[in-house]
Amino acid sequence: MEDKFRMIEDSFRKLDMCLTDKQVEQFLLYYELLVKKNKVMNLTAITEFPDVVCKHFLDSGMICKVMELEGKLIDVGTGAGFPGIPLKILYPDLQVVLLDSLNKRVKFLDDVIRELGLQGIEAVHGRAEDLGKRKDYREQFNVCVSRAVAHLSSLAEYCIPFVKVGGCFVAYKSGKVEEELETADRAVCVLGGELEQKVDVVIPGTDIFRSVLRIRKVKETPGRYPRKAGVPGKEPIS
Known part of the structure; x- marks a missing residue:
């Protein structure tokens, strides 16, 4: 257990983050809960401890x-809780909502929240297209994040409606994304956003290339967006 403790500490130091003992212990418990539940429910294909630390936590x-x-x-589309739960551990003062369309995953996330003793975080069952229309969710957040695999044109429609004007949508994308950015440019603009920064990184301890996109919300999202469930994925704004 001490080796795992040190691995988490050392890994986050590569991101210039110094974790408290409590934060490391929360990550360790999260890992244990993840692999235990994964035996009876498909949460992740990544289960070896070093891989989970690098490919999920880091x-x-x-x-x-x-x-x-x-x-x-x-x-949005948190799945097994990534990136939302690690971000809550790293930034304890954040108020976090984990949104997923599968109720079984939401129940798992409720268990994780309880077992880790996290406060100011809730897991919500629903679709982004529906909650993005609701007054208690629409344009209520400083930041929306997503590691979902959807094309940026669709992902922007799922995510930007949640963001306050002046806030940010941050998309985690695999590989090089120049072409995807080009084709998504109009969708981002129509939804009230503009690309502010793209940072290309390699996850420490791996050869995995990642682009992190910061899209600033510069104006309100038009009322017709997001469109009804299923449409953004099938007919992205172009």
């Missing part, structure tokens, strides 16, 4: 390369 923390976090954050 990867989630890569947002530190584009901004400091404060206020309210929503993680």
